[in-house]
Amino acid sequence: MKMKMNRLFVKNFELFRTLVVILIGFAISLILIYFISDEPVKAITTYMFKPFDGIRRIGSMIEYMIPIMFAGLGMCMMLSVSQFNLIGDGALFLSAAAVSYFATVLIPNCPPILFPIVMIVAGALIGGGCGAIPAYLQSRFKTNIVVVTLMMNYVLILGGVYMLLYWMRDPSKTYVGSLPIPDAAKLATIIPKTHVSLGIILAIVATVAVNWFLNQTKAGYQMRMIGQNPQFAKYSGINVVKYVIIAQVIGGALAGIGGAVDILGKYDRFIWLTSNGYGFDGMMIAVIAKGNPKHIPLAALFLAYIKIGADLVGTTTDVPLDFVLVVQSVIVMLVAAVSFMSGVRQKAVVKIASAEKAGV
């Protein structure tokens, strides 16, 4: 019996490890709240249970999942070719801004049904373009992709804010916001009393599509091969540069779709003035999912849960919601840590081996 457990543990080690890390992360968040809050019991119960309290809260979790699933899928594409392309944040922001500009100023009279489709395609093109630049620079000039994409994110976000302030700002409002987005452009709400739009279905379709692409198509296989061993891929005749760039363009496009879908599904106006951190969220869930698109929805659900929990803690108690960033970072690093818990695994393997030697 114990042996069986050991075997099960070794076989599903990665899964166990991820679960342990998530528990650790959760524990850290509770400890942080406990020490910082003046009313820890209230804050902790809010954090743990309030996200499930009523259809509106559950709805807000699902709403949060939509953009981060796209960002996470985009990151899966980047990771499939082993590139830490972090353009997701900026691509998502710029595409959301550009789509709002198209919908409010440029073509506000587009026919319904066609309207959201055109907008999402536009978002994909803009995101893909954003993904192409660092990918090209990296392939052609060997520039450090992390630094370039982080720098580009500042530029893209400033660009989005510029569009908001000078191209589509509604002068009749005292706050900074774009002109109202026409109803014809919006994605239909599918759960009443919430903002959960058709976007969640699109996100699931995208998950299936990316999973199919990476695992069932020739191009996807070549990308994964490049990710695992670029030298081998090169010598087996794969055009490494081409596929590395294509993967990152697709990744950027997914983030761009995420921005478009988020704006069209949830907002009446474009009001973002800084990054919402969707890029880092996407990176986190892609890392938790180990770059496997199949696991993105679950990882996104987990993140949406702690994010909405933190949000509620931030609005209803004294604790600033930013503690969740600490938790997210620790989870990312521990999940990515190759040697974390490797000692435990080693012991289990030794036990199995010695039992086998003894002839059990």
Added chain:
Amino acid sequence: MLTEAYIIDFLYSCIRLATPLIYCTLGALVSMHAGQINMAMEGILLTSGLTGVLVSGFTGNLWLGALGAFAGGIIISLIMGYMNIVIDANMMLCGISMNNFASGGTIMLLFAVLNTKGSTAALKSLTFPEWDVPLLKDIPFAGPVLSGHNALTYVAFLMAIVTYLFIFRTRTGLRIRAIGMNPNAAASVGINVKKIRFQAYIYSGVFAALGGAFMTMGYLSYWAQNMMGGRGFIGISAANLSGGNVLLGTVTAVLFGATSALSIVLQTLNLKPELMQMLPYIATIIGLVVISVAQKRRDDAIVRKAAMHVRNEREADEAKEAETNASGHA
């Protein structure tokens, strides 16, 4: 428009804005020589800036404030080192995560200590004094540009020399370079690679911490959330551009400081601030591209030279062979 006073003002702010970049560049250089990219620079700036302000505010002692800044930088480096070196998480991922860790962690720390959110404006903290350099300040033109800076600005240039000496003239520096060039070879002669890598992270945290201290106890007199605006990354880029050369790195940092100064000047000229704020970031990307083109040219030239050498040698050999064959026949 382009009066002398204006130019003096501009050059003065170039140096002022370059100060945190120089510290970051030096920190990044140290870890670069150890073969690692310390992406957590931005987080180190943010954390050390806050701890410096808090300690100086509560103790009323500037030197303790500086120590507090060091402590903040070292803590981030230690966590980064643990994650990257001890449990083998990917370096880039650790760096990116540490920046977010610092972004959230500083807000939490501030809230835990002062019970406020967003900034330390409420806390009366100290700043480093500004120095008028005797003699230098009386020189026309150069005087007002180079004199009257914050003490930490002068320390930055001093630290550039210290960094050079540290990397190229000390035992630890030699070890850092050794593991950066070839960790296996270094291990084979008895260097504890993990320990030195850890040390490299810590030293780079110490250098960058001075940058954080400058930002909150010199450039400004308070700390605000996410105030660093990518300065850490610009420092890393400057280190990248310099290819490990401390002097070149410092000069690059000053040039990046100049783009920041230019961006501020252009903003006051009624140009759209959102577009002008992009300048330092775009300059960084262009810089990275330019240097890699130059490097590629140099590498290609070396390859060409080597190929030429091989060909010449072969031709000489063939000529010799032909000669011996000919003489054999005769």
